[in-house]
Amino acid sequence: DGGITQSPKYLFRKEGQNVTLSCEQNLNHDAMYWYRQDPGQGLRLIYYSQIVNDFQKGDIAEGYSVSREKKESFPLTVTSAQKNPTAFYLCASSIRGQETQYFGPGTRLLVL
Amino acid sequence: SQQGEEDPQALSIQEGENATMNCSYKTSINNLQWYRQNSGRGLVHLILIRSNEREKHSGRLRVTLDTSKKSSSLLITASRAADTASYFCATDAWQAGTALIFGKGTTLSVSS
Numbered sequence: 001d002g003g004i005t006q007s008p009k010y011l012f013r014k015e016g017q018n019v020t021l022s023c024e025q026n027l028n029h030d031a032m033y034w035y036r037q038d039p040g041q042g043l044r045l046i047y048y049s050q051i052v053n054d055f056q057k058g059d060i061a062e063g064y065s066v067s068r069e070k071k072e073s074f075p076l077t078v079t080s081a082q083k084n085p086t087a088f089y090l091c092a093s094s095i096r097g098q099e100t101q102y103f104g105p106g107t108r109l110l111v112l
Numbered sequence: 113s114q115q116g117e118e119d120p121q122a123l124s125i126q127e128g129e130n131a132t133m134n135c136s137y138k139t140s141i142n143n144l145q146w147y148r149q150n151s152g153r154g155l156v157h158l159i160l161i162r163s164n165e166r167e168k169h170s171g172r173l174r175v176t177l178d179t180s181k182k183s184s185s186l187l188i189t190a191s192r193a194a195d196t197a198s199y200f201c202a203t204d205a206w207q208a209g210t211a212l213i214f215g216k217g218t219t220l221s222v223s224s
Contacts, residue, residue, distance in 0.1 A: 031211075041216060088152075099143075100160055101155075106153065108152075
């Protein structure tokens with residue numbers, strides 16, 4: 001059953017805490033992406049990776065970090081430096097950049 | 113950096129009617145894609161149209177692309193309540209190897 005999975009579905013963060021969102025794909029895609037979605041804002045690109053061990057900042061990378069140690073995995077850490085982290089986070093993958101993207105179900109991050 | 117902008121922001125129609133939404137973009141593209149998002153879910157790819165194509169069909173969907181006007185339209189014919197969702201256009205940036213840029217979306221409500 002091929003696809004892209006994100007966990008958890010809901011995540012709660014306390015002040016000053018770092019949290020990590022998981023994204024895994026078994027589609028054998030080279031490229032992976034993280035987006036943030038706020039109401040009425042559409043999708044904004046946080047980070048993307050075209051190949052293992054390489055990634056680039058998107059439009060709103062401040063307060064976030066990523067790693068790409070394996071082709072299948074692209075975890076996103078929301079650090080304490082991100083002052084307004086409440087949002088819906090979407091992970092996606094594609095065979096290569098700028099082609100059709102396949103999205104996971106999303107993680108909703110809330111601040112306690 | 114918002115490349116695509118959808119219009120209208122919201123659209124309400126009756127079942128059986130056609131729904132048309134538009135996307136305008138600013139710079140040259142290689143392709144333009146349309147995605148659908150049901151509330152609280154990930155995005156699903158609907159259709160991709162390349163810059164050398166003018167029209168493309170997929171089931172009840174018809175997409176047009178006018179590169180001279182830097183615009184695209186998505187037509188959903190004979191709408192159903194299940195078509196209720198947000199629809200996003202996405203364009204590739206002019207630089208190769210970078211990520212897609214999504215617009216803010218059109219929210220479509222189809223009532224029965």
